[in-house]
Amino acid sequence: MIGDSRFVFSMSSPTLVTFVIYFVFLLGIGFYFYRRSVSIEDYLLGGRGMGAWVTALSAQASDMSGWLLMALPGAVYAAGMGQAWIAIGLFIGTVLNWKLVSGRLRVYTQKTNTITLPCFFEARFGDPTGLLRVLSAIVILFFFTIYASAHLQATGTLLESTFKVRYEIAVLIGGVIIILYTFLGGFLAVCWTDFFQGALMVLALTVVPALAYIDVGGAETISETMTDIQKSLIPQADKSALLMIISTMAWGLGYFGQPHILARFMSIKSPGKLTESMTIAVVWVFFSLAGAVVIGLVGIGMFDNLADGEEEKVFIYMIDKVMHPWLAGIMLAAILSAIMSTIDSQLLVSSSALTEDFYQKAIKKNASQ
DSSP, X not given: OBTTTTBOOOOOHHHHHHHHHHHHHHHHHHHHTTTTOOSHHHHXXXXXXXXXXXXXXXXXXXXXXXXXXXXXXXXXXXXXXXXXXXXXXXXXXXXXXXXXXXXXXXXXXXXXXXXXXXXXXXXXXXXXXXXXXHHHHHHHHHHHHHHHHHHHHHHHXXXXXXXXXXXXXXXXXXXXXXXXXXXXXXXXXXXXXXXXXXXXXXXXXXXXXXXXXHHHTSHHHHHHHHHHTTOOSSOOSSHHHHHHHHHHHGGGGGGGGOHHHHHHHHHBSOGGGHHHHHHHHHHHHHHHHHHHHHHHHHHHHHOSOOOTTOGGGHHXXXXXXXXXXXXXXXXXXXXXXXXXXXXXXXXXXXXXXXXXXXXXXXXXXXXXX
């Protein structure tokens, strides 16, 4: 329930059925790839045989987590168009990451026969002590524990809002499903689930705001509502606004060090496919980020009194308002896709750091695959 009780999400049987089918589909992919991984390189890097489309969509879906469909629209809804600078910074960061990093990383990791980033750092800088590799693994494990926890929290929020189950139970349900298909299928399962999840995400981010825009009455209604509640489309031109623009655009710098994104560059079948993959990824990111910003803006005209702390659910309530229950289940699954596509990738990178770069390097050097 939100604000003055007018906004209540109505969970229905079609929505529940859609989610169950979606969960079964993800587990099916995990089982399918269970026997496809015959070596540690297959399990952690897909045998360096991924195609351009799967590489592109899995890289971007694993990057654009639940914040894309919840936090970013919520930020735009709460603070106005000024928050769109986040999207601009992320778009620039995505392009530069593919342009500057992907090709070099793919070539050099194959030359050095390395399948994890810490292992590559050790080989690239010629560290005879192994300290660089172990410390890199510890850093990945520490920060990804926090990062994955945040996404599990988002999973709980979504399932709790949709199905009215206890928050703790919702987190457990999402966590168990993600761990199962990741554990079974490894990198191949993660990439292929992310591929389908990425397609579902961009569908939701284009269809729902378009329908909501028509429902709310167009740009005039949105502009009037923003004026009434003093959410400026353009921030005031002062030092604080400039600082805000720089700090929000700086989000894009994070791309150059995200291990779960960089692993996709390492896994593509050949460096020559990266140009095609980059084109696909950039188009996907453009439409996804633009859709998320539009959701926040249209939400301002559609819901004028969301309670504090409920802004990040604006997309959920928008789906409930404009979509048929069966289609609503699919669109809500897209939000879950955004969350899951990041957690599964982080779990896989964390497992590789723990086993390949910490356990085998520092504890048991002759450990079997």
